[in-house]
Amino acid sequence: xxxxxxxxxxxESVTEGTVTRWLKNVGDTVEVDEPLLEVSTDKVDTEIxxxxxxxxxxxxxxxxxxxxxxTALVTIGDGSGAAAAEEPAPAAEPAAEAPAAEPEPAPAPEPEPAPAPAxAPAPAxAPAPTxAPAPTxAPAPAPAxAPAPAxAPAPAxSEQPxxxxxxxxxxxxxxxxxxxxxxxxxxxTGTGVGGRIRKEDxxxxxxxxxxxDTETAAAPAVQVSELRGTSKAMSRLRKVVAxxxxxxxxxxxxxxxxxxxxxxxxxxxxxxxxxxxxxxTGNKLSFLPFFALAASEALQTYPIINATVxxxxxxxxxxxxxxxxxxxxxGLLTPVIRDSGSKSIAELGAEIADLAQRTRDxxxxxxxxxxxxxxxxxxxxxxxxxxxxxxxxxxxxxxxTGIVTKKPVVVTVDGxxxxxxxxxxxxxxxYDHRIIDGADAAxxxxxxxxxxxxxxFRGSLGI
Numbered sequence: 316x317x318x319x320x321x322x323x324x325x326x327e328s329v330t331e332g333t334v335t336r337w338l339k340n341v342g343d344t345v346e347v348d349e350p351l352l353e354v355s356t357d358k359v360d361t362e363i364x365x366x367x368x369x370x371x372x373x374x375x376x377x378x379x380x381x382x383x384x385x386t387a388l389v390t391i392g393d394g395s396g397a398a399a400a401e402e403p404a405p406a407a408e409p410a411a412e413a414p415a416a417e418p419e420p421a422p423a424p425e426p427e428p429a430p431a432p433a434x435a436p437a438p439a440x441a442p443a444p445t446x447a448p449a450p451t452x453a454p455a456p457a458p459a460x461a462p463a464p465a466x467a468p469a470p471a472x473s474e475q476p477x478x479x480x481x482x483x484x485x486x487x488x489x490x491x492x493x494x495x496x497x498x499x500x501x502x503x504t505g506t507g508v509g510g511r512i513r514k515e516d517x518x519x520x521x522x523x524x525x526x527x528d529t530e531t532a533a534a535p536a537v538q539v540s541e542l543r544g545t546s547k548a549m550s551r552l553r554k555v556v557a558x559x560x561x562x563x564x565x566x567x568x569x570x571x572x573x574x575x576x577x578x579x580x581x582x583x584x585x586x587x588x589x590x591x592x593x594x595x596t597g598n599k600l601s602f603l604p605f606f607a608l609a610a611s612e613a614l615q616t617y618p619i620i621n622a623t624v625x626x627x628x629x630x631x632x633x634x635x636x637x638x639x640x641x642x643x644x645x646g647l648l649t650p651v652i653r654d655s656g657s658k659s660i661a662e663l664g665a666e667i668a669d670l671a672q673r674t675r676d677x678x679x680x681x682x683x684x685x686x687x688x689x690x691x692x693x694x695x696x697x698x699x700x701x702x703x704x705x706x707x708x709x710x711x712x713x714x715x716t717g718i719v720t721k722k723p724v725v726v727t728v729d730g731x732x733x734x735x736x737x738x739x740x741x742x743x744x745x746y747d748h749r750i751i752d753g754a755d756a757a758x759x760x761x762x763x764x765x766x767x768x769x770x771x772f773r774g775s776l777g778i
Contacts, residue, residue, distance in 0.1 A: 317392035318367055319375075324384050325356050326681030332356045333381045333551045334388070343371045344394075351389060355551040359681045360645050363388070370394035379548075489514055495538055496521040507676055514644075552646045563708045568748040571703040572756045575741055576763075578719060580770025581605050582738040588776065595778045596661050602740070603639075603693055604664040606716050608775060609766040611635045611656040614689055617759045619751055620744075621688050623709045629750055638687030638710075639667055641674040642697070648674050649707075651687040659777025695719065701741035711751055714763075717741040 322332055332354040339351055350362040369391040376388050489512055493500050498520045505512035549557070563569075585600055592600040614621040614635045623630045637655035641648050650670035655663065673679050690710060694702050695718035704715040717740055724737040742763060746756050 317372055317390050318369070319387040320351065320363075320366060320389050320391060322354065322382055322384050322386050322388055323363065325354070325359065325361060329356045329384065329681055331381055331383045334376050334378050335360065335550065336378060337374060338362070339371050339389075341371050341374060342394075345369065345371060345391065353677065355645075356681065357551075357555050359648070359677075359679055359684055360552060361677050361679070361681075365391065367391055381551075489517055491538070491541065492517045513675070550645065552648075556646055559707055560705055563706060566708060567706060567711075569706055569745055570748055570753075571743050571745040572753065572760060573701055573741055573743045574760045574764050575739055577724065577737050577768050578602065578605075578740050578770075579738045581767055581772065582719070584770055584772060588773075588778070592661070592664075592776070592778055596665060598661075598664050598668045600660075600664060602719055603667055603691075603716070604660045605767065605772060606693075606714075606742075606763075607637055607639075607652070607655060607663045607667070607691055608658075608660055608772070609763045610689070610691060610714055611637060611658075612766060613759050613762040615656050616762060617755060619755050620712045620746065620759045622711055622750060623688070624711065624747070624750055625709075632688045634688075636686050636688045638690040639670060640690060640692035641671050643675050648679075648684060649687060649690055650674050650679055650683050651685065653686070660772060660775050661777030689713070691716070695740065701743045703743060704745050706745050706747055712744060712746040712756075712759075715743040715745070717743070 325332060333356075334352055335355045336353040337351070338353065339345055345351060345365045345368065347366065347368050348364045351365045352363050354361055354363055370393065371389060372392045372394070373390040374388075375390065376382055376386065382388075490500070492498075492514055493503075496517065498517050500512060500517075503512050503516050503520045504510075506516055507513040581602065585602065585605075589600045592598070618631045619629070621632055621635055623632070634654040635656040637652045638649040639652060641650060650673075652658070652663065652666045652670070658666070670679070670683070688710060690704075690707070690713040692704050692713060693716050694704070695716050698718055700720075701717040702715050704713045706713050719738055719740045721736055721738050723734050724739065725732055726735045726737070727733075742760060744756050744760055
């Protein structure tokens with residue numbers, strides 16, 4: 316008996332979704348809650364798990380096809396339907412059901428070259444001496460006993476010996492990273508959803524010594540992207556981000572103010588308590604929770620930075636809902652920390668780590684990506700000194716944090732100027748000039764700067 320799996324509701328305002336990738340093929344066995352496919356919506360990219368166990372009998376919606384919530388996506392049964400679809404496939408694709416044959420175009424050509432040599436030599440070898448049938452008998456059972464798909468991985472491995480994907484789901488980014496570091500993906504254990512190999516797994520394997528000296532030496536060489544000279548359709552997420560970025564720039568008056576902050580005391584505190592923090596919370600202590608706390612406090616003092624525009628009204632939210640920009644393989648997403656102004660550094664650090672991980676693993680709920688009143692984007696994590704981030708409606712401001720770096724700075728000691736090595740960072744606040752003046756932005760930034768430079772966070776650690 317077969318059962319159809321439909322596109323579920325993925326949020327209150329989500330009415331449709333685009334199938335971006337099938338994780339299972341016709342004939343594959345699937346368990347309850349095992350991921351079936353990936354779906355992209357206006358709010359989130361997510362995996363759809365199977366509500367039942369069985370065998371994939373028919374895929375009803377193809378990749379890049381957009382359908383409404385409730386549309387049947389796949390048929391799962393006891394395998395009889397899939398078996399019936401697979402039997403005629405080697406002989407002629409039209410004999411199988413259309414949905415069952417389309418997802419497996421590769422196996423169909425495989426059997427064609429195999430029967431030709433097997434069928435031709437067989438009659439000629441029959442009258443030959445007893446030694447002749449032996450080589451004929453060996454290849455003859457091969458096409459019947461070993462299906463065509465089993466032979467497919469062999470040539471693939473020989474064509475791409477370095478960093479070949481033998482997993483059912485490895486992204487091009489991960490494959491390229493593995494090639495750059497000389498990591499054999501066959502030796503890597505994935506920690507992502509369904510055993511998926513992630514960037515962190517490849518980097519961990521590289522650090523553990525999975526590369527040879529020769530491969531490591533070659534890593535700094537210029538790597539040519541596989542996208543060079545190609546064209547690629549925008550993903551649904553990229554289209555949405557592009558549309559909202561243009562709408563925001565056209566509908567608001569944006570500018571950016573920047574301050575330089577001495578975070579030497581924060582760096583010293585972080586070094587002093589990071590081991591204790593990790594032991595008690597299970598999370599590493601980065602600079603980001605300090606920035607989040609200082610910004611959330613300043614938003615309470617200057618709520619105009621946290622406000623939104625509704626027609627000719629300025630709306631001041633009751634809480635500070637801090638959106639954190641997360642870089643993923645699919646694009647930039649901004650999960651939200653609710654009421655960030657009431658949380659300690661330990662609480663902020665835990666939520667940042669949890670939201671970032673679940674964002675990269677497609678485990679977020681759509682509602683976790685909405686409701687932000689202010690955004691924090693850590694471009695310094697990729698080495699940028701500072702940037703001028705774009706404010707996305709309906710928010711009115713976004714704070715960008717650059718890389719924390721050491722440099723010589725003029726300081727005053729006992730009334731005399733001196734040069735000292737200090738840890739510094741640039742903070743860039745982009746804001747909507749329709750309701751936020753430059754003086755408002757400066758006041759906000761100076762409060763954040765003073766809070767960080769004072770470095771008095773021991774009472775706010777939450778450990």
